[in-house]
């Protein structure tokens with residue numbers, strides 16, 4: 273039966289029942305299943321007749337009218353009626369709340385940038401999207417990955433000018449290798465980013481590690497025709513990147529980007545002037561500060 277609360281929520285296949293306000297002032301809506309398809313086995317499609325048990329799920333959802341609303345869906349687990357069906361039993365699910373989902377589909381899409389958004393996470397970082405929706409970073413990151421995987425091409429368009437630089441991310445992680453008797457890195461704090469500097473594709477890929485192998489590995493995985501179209505590669509003054517480009521893209525012109533040249537000159541000047549911390553700014557004298565500001 274469709275009522276006003278059901279229409280307001282707009283969760284297809286779910287019917288709103290009692291609505292109460294909890295001690296913290298948050299509305300809690302009791303939901304029931306209003307979709308016949310939900311009682312059909314997802315494996316064989318047969319309509320179930322015998323209930324195995326009742327269960328309650330509390331999926332998180334988008335705010336309604338700017339106000340947080342809690343959902344409480346009491347649903348059934350059914351026995352599959354088909355002898356030999358590997359599923360044996362299943363819980364009811366609808367498109368907005370798939371089995372085992374802790375978020376509604378529309379909340380996941382909103383957090384990850386789907387649902388009609390112009391850009392992934394709608395211009396927000398994953399951290400900000402997680403804060404805005406009150407959900408964890410891994411959940412938003414997974415939603416974002418699912419969204420961009422569906423809309424991005426499997427292979428980027430050929431690039432004329434490629435940019436390569438390292439990106440620091442998170443904390444490193446090691447495990448002790450008993451056989452080797454040494455620590456092994458399981459999560460590198462550095463990634464290598466590949467960018468399209470002359471086209472409009474932006475970041476093409478980010479690969480874990482900061483080694484020659486990390487760079488050659490990603491480049492050799494690209495089609496030969498795409499590699500041949502790279503005319504120039506911009507890097508910092510890292511010999512690791514230089515070595516990788518010489519191996520995989522020997523025809524490309526190697527250039528050092530302006531940012532890193534300016535950065536090195538500024539650090540050299542700071543060092544000469546006795547700056548205490550050349551990477552974070554100058555504190556030694558007004559002359560040095562002025563020179564470094566000009567260098568920036």
Ligand SMILES: [Zn+2]
Nearest residue numbers: 313316352357
């Ligand atoms: Zn079945």
